[in-house]
Amino acid sequence: MPARVHALLVARPDGRTPAAHHLRRTVAALAAQTRPIDFLTIVLCGPEPGVVDVAKESQATLVVEAPASTSFADAVKLAIPSKDADAVWVLAQDTTPDPDALARLVGRLELSPSVAFAAPKLVRSDDRAEIVSLGTTMTRYGRAVGIADDELDQGQHDGREDALGADVRGILVRADAWSRLGRLDRGLRGADEGLDLGVRARLGGARVSLAPSAVVSVSGDGVAGLPVPVTAAHRRRRAFASRTAQLHRRLVYAQAWAVPLHWLSILPLALARTVAHLFRKQPGRIMPEWAAAVVALIQVLAVARARRGIRQTKAAPWSQIAPLRMTATQLRSRLGDAPVEPTARVRSELRFFAGGGAWLVLAALVLSVIAFTPLLAWSVIGGGGMQPLRGTVGLLWTDAAYGLRAFGLETVGPADPFAIIVAVIGSAWPLEPSRALIVLWLFALPLAALGGWFAATRVTERSSLRLVGGTVWALAPTFLIALTQGRPAAVIAHLLLPWLFYAGSVAHRSWSGAGGASLLLAAVIACAPSLAPALTVIWVAMLVVIVATRAGRGSARLVWLVVPSAVMAAPLVWHAIRSGNVWALLADPGVTWAGPQVAADAVGRGLLAAGIPTADVAGWATILPPETTWWVPLLIAPLALLALIAPLTQRWASGVALLVVAAVGIATAFAAVGVSLAFDESLAVPLWPGPGLSLAWLGVLGGALVTLDAGLAPKVRAARGIAVAVVSLGVLVLAVPSLTAVARDTAEISGGPASTLPAYVAALGAGDGNVGTFVLTPQNEGGVSARVVWGGSETLGAQSTIVATRTTATPQDDEVARLAAGLVGDSADDVVATLAADGVSFVLLEQAAEPVSGAARSFGLTAEAAIDQRDGLEPVGETARGILWRINGEVSARAAAAPSAQHMSGLISAAQIGVTLIALLLAVPTSTSRLEARRIPRVVGPHWEEGR
Template identity: 45%
Template sequence: MPAPVHAVLVARSSTAAAARLERALDAIRAQSQSVASLTIVVRGDPAPLHAAAEAARANRVIASPERTGFAGAVELAFAHLPEGHVWLLDDDSVPEAGTLAKLASALERQPSVAIAAPKVVRAGDRRRIASFGVTMTSTGRTVELAQGEYDQGQHDRDDDVLGADIRGMLLRADVASALVPDRAMLGADEGLDMGVRARLGGRRVSLVPDARIAVWPPRQTPQRLAYTRRVAQLHRRLAYASPLSVAFKWLGLLPLAVWATVLALLAKRPGRVAPEWMATFTVLVRLGAVARSRRRLRAFRSGSWSQVDALRLGPAQMRERQQASDDPRRDNPDKLEFFSGGGAWAVLAGLVVSVAAFIALLTWPAMGGGAFLPLRQSVADLWRDALWGVRPEGLAEVGPADPFSTVVALLGTLWPVAPSFVLVLLWLLATPLSILGAWFAATRITARPSARIALAVLWGFAPPLWDALAQGRPAAVIAHVLLPWLLFAGIAAHRSWTTAGAASILLAGVLACAPSLAPVLGLVWLIGLIVAISARRRRIAHVVWVIVPSIVMFWPLAARQISRGTPWALFADPDAADFAHGSAAAVAGGVLNPASWATLFADLGLEWTAVWWAPILLAPIALLALFAPSTRKTWLAVVSLAVAAAGIATAVIDLGSRLSLVDGVRVAVWPGSALSVAWLGAIVACAIAIDGVRRGRRALAAIVIACAALAIVPQATSLHRGDTTLYSGSDTTLPAYVSAQARADGEVSTLILTPLADGSVEAKVVWGTSETLGGASTLEGTAVEVSDDDVAISQLAGAIVSGSSSTVIDDVRAAGITFVLLREQASPGAEQRVMALTAQASMDQRAGFARVGETPRGVLWSVEDDPSPRTGMSAAETTTAWAVGISQGIALLVALLLAIPTRRTRDEARQKPRLIGVSTESREERTR
């Protein structure tokens, strides 16, 4: 005689609970095989469901706390069930009329079957399978054997499986009490866990394809769903482990969370990171639940794990499933055409122009002049300067490094044999790299080859770039090279985590090189965020992330500047130096230094000093840009022109902002970076205009390229004419004797005294082999108040050069100073010469100093006897250094992992048009 069937229905009490319960009860009453008893477990207040339960004549109604999970509710019901099969349902399950009879028949026909599972389909579309069989990989990850597919009977022959969805399961009477769902699973993988236990007990799970049950999707947020699934997976990992390995697997949960975080970021699913760590900590502290699950598994087990392993999915099977599920559409709607479209030729032309302009650099070991300083001679020292800690300049200065130091460290790492030489390569490759980046940025704007080439070459021939090259501004050159890549990634940041991650790194790099661009780039980001909120609500997190690494990189420096009352100093150049420039009106016209034309004519023997016409060379570009809003891409053109206007306004403001002190003189912020932003906005609008005209695109492109090429003639020829501050440098700014001793002993410090034009002396202390580009700090150059470190250095310098009779050697040794260098200017004034002679005479007469001699860097003295070691960081400062370093490292690592493309992200990118803001229907028209 068939065993009776007892139904357990778990319902959640809510405002819509009664309707859902009545729907499930109607489906139970409509079964061709009636149930022997019905137990309803209500999670929450049972009062709203009382009438529906009475109408269904339920045998019992059990109230449980609202937080009770499905497994916990079923466990409460099992205490009251008589002997028989047990049918598990919830109020979101609607079984078809013959489902119970077919499940019971499967149990009666096959004595080895402990669990009969129906085909679970979507209630909204019963043609689609919601779940039909579950298994796991060799590492324990849950895999749905059929999910989201149209039901065409393709899986109906799959009978023996490892597990199944718990909704609608029918448990055999003799094993039902041993296969009670485990409440430690938190509502996920319960059916899989029951199937594993059944398999270890010598039984199996059978799928019944003719038995169908419709279900509604779970009422959980994606974060909650990811959390419960990960808890279930980690809990099973410990519950299934052997007694000898369970402790090691428990200890490995935290390293596993780190690895899972890396994989989640590589897969561009950062939403999994928080659930991963929450689940890890949950499982770590639930040792009692793990012990209970292991006891339940051991009590029913009679076989070996080889019975379970036979139904797992191996790596080869997982690859086959992945390949079968891949979207076969691979074609990109827009062809890149880098070679056939002229992009490669434009880059090659840029390289030729660059080499022709700077061919002398090929013999230089390093760059000198302008804002140049050498780089550290080892990669370790480069990255040490980029971290929060004891600064390489000053007596005992401890604090944050400029974000630009990280950029310098990265550049030096690219050429570890001679890091300073990387700046020579940068100067030679700046133009072709700019053209390359701008060409890819143009692929987001237009599909016309002529418009793409125009934008790319105009960016490579940008006057702000060539001004920076001629005047020796490495930070400005790097920012210019990065800006088009920022446009390329940033304008598509809403599309994927890959572009958002790349844009976040590029934005941090641009701001590190040109902090004065923060207002205009912040405004662009804010506009993008508003657009994302209004048009793409599901992509807001992508746009928000773009600014996160920049905030993390700048917050230590910002905190220090704000605490000392100099918040505006955050916008100071990291490579501050004086520079030649014209009036604010000339800068507003896009010309930084109109006098360069007068110098060019003078070198050619022409007496033509009037340069009022220089901005007119850029008039064709401006006219085309103003025409752009009349094309079909009006909104993009308007935004581009607004960015250009904001860039010009920022440049004019920068010219009047004197934030840094160089050689005792306040110097303006370099406006060239803001002009680069203005130029980018203008040429994007220009490219839109060229794209929008029907005829003469190539002629227009040739005209604007010729105008830009003519505008940079003074800068491109400046090195050949000697009209530049650049010269062949070396890897140190200190005498060779100091550098040699510093290489042998890193704790070597040099007090540098530099007489100034007003008769005063500038004093600074440098540790190591040289002053360096990465070791320079805007905190020192923008200080408005004298620090304790400054007071100590000034007192030492004053005592040394004053010629007083007081003894200073003891104070010098206590400060840890090893050498004193009196540096003279190339063309000193009268007061400078007097001060230099006074200081030299004073040093020669003092005891404790040994004159090394005159060097190309100045007059050098060494301190006799060993100086005191340099003061290190305190415990609190060490803690701060670790906290800052870890937070910045994590931010950059997360951004890098997000930016690394994977096969899935590449496939998704191929299915989307490269162009932004153009409908799919007009693709053919765009490419004609």
């Protein structure tokens, strides 16, 4: 029977927790015990005046001072129990026992000499109705599981007496067992020390007894045990210590032959668990996971010491532990998610079918088929900024990787991120990738309606207003004009923007939203680099609001938003910095084409303010005399007026935010129309303002929906239907010219050829990207444009802004110019042999752009005669693309990229694939994330108090 008890009390002030207050309360509780302690040793880990004063004022037998970095296990080892003590009571500064706690613990030891230590019931000091710990166990693989952790104390566990282990705080250990077992294992890093002590006691032939009637309240400041996870730092510390302890126990408890296998599996397990953490939306556990793995790998001596201690004290087989472990079924029951109570359900039904969303998408599909009927017979879309795609999926992804570009003799550099988007789209139709663009064009209207409808669900719960959102977004003038002009990057950006709003507006509260939004943001910037500054402004504003209103909660998710975009753009950014042409990063991707758009003057910017990016007033000038189209911009006035009213409604914060989005979008469009960054042969091409207008349209539409949803007083709510009808009718009238452009033959798109090169070249290069063609194009202003095209055609995914935006000639450009001059002049150099050595097989003399000037026609005739006289060139004949010659003799294979470039390509691809996989794992919803989402309103904004 334990006649004398020695209490070991460890205190560690850290400057943040009220250590002196906790220690004073614990010392007072020890003095008030109905069964007094006989000895008290206080270990002070780190000096702090208040704590030292409390220790000196106590009735401690001994006060031991230790460095602040001393762990709890080491601190307890410094406190040597008295030789006269029969039991050791392990305490920390934040463990406050009830007056009868020691008496009940001693009583539990007295019941049986086989009990090595007794454990109290730990409760929260600020809420004694919640159990912190009452016994612990572990799974087959060493995961520690609390038997009653975080449960409300209703006496449901008061009959429990036996356990595998317990929380180390407050346990009363027999002195002989304390000495025999070697005290606490330092290799556990402060986690599961009581569990490990219990396992060793069981193997030594003793057992652990629970004393639920002995109550000890704890504050959880981390001196002993794990800290309460109230901060991100505490959560990381808990995750690190718990995982380290699990790996350590696995190595300590395993049979000798299995220890090396467990040790070798640590890093692969860390990788697998990293994927699991991402899938479970717990990225904060990744760094602790790898830190724990590294620690477990290097603390070999601690493992050897612990295994030696078990061998020395073991008196019972491991099979005695098995019945006390938790099975997988019990673990699922213990940790399973509780069902959501109907009264706790906050999120309303989506009502996509019941609310008419499905009918809207179907109507948009019918409208698209009517408006673009000829596309059903096309195999390739041509005209405008359209070009065919590569013939194979492999070549599509080759164009999306760092390495040799499809233009130039040996141009090596990064691919545009837009090439990845093109590769993804083309891969959806692997047999004929170009048909994927046909499908995209036919489904563009219904996809836009779908995206607009879902974006509207973040603004309103009203089904009628969601239908307005989908309709107005699908009929946006900039979107329809991009469809008829053949601007694929702008079309895709418009399709993605509502989904970016849908996911990004909740990114701060959900890792699923953050993961999806990060991929969407990367895709939008890849399609519309000119939006990068505007989206950066919005992202910074979101961060500021989150820090100001939510004390930074969710800021890590917002930071993640830009990571995929940064990784995707990093190679292009580095190339732009090295070449000194940083502005080129904002250039439009895809085919460089100077299509119809507004001028950078007052009239043009006035049209931009009305959401119209073309000087023909959204196509109405092709139907009516231009002087009679003054009324067309007024069609969006009702929509704009409703958006301006949004800040005056009760949801003013949402209205202001959406107007900010609209403002940065308009500013982007205004800036873009006056800037030229790329060149189409000898013509400087200004940026397309469409993406900026799409962003502005999103903000204006959202603001109008806010006004219609919350800005009408009860007496005038009947006006909502009138306003909806006026807005919808105005947008529909504005869309009439674009929807009929294909039928009226005023659209730029057409049924394009399968290749931009002659069919003879296209047949040879369809599956071979190394077939080279030297293309000469006479310029109407005089001179000739020369370029080298690799493969069977110029393609959409092979376009490169590093080529289109060059403002200074490279040595390769000089070489191409020299070869062009040699072909069309009377040079004595063997130009043909040089071309063959470079891997070029064909020479194509194109016609000048319509209307052909006299200078261009004359130059073409002269060039044709000069090329015909070149030895080594065999005329193939006149084709629809121009006059073609084939090089006779042996043509060398195209030189491969240097090993350094290939190595760089591998690194870049690995990084881009890795960050994409991480974002996808974060974005994929789980049952837990879906359950949590049900508790949060779908509509975003302070009107719904979504942060509560």
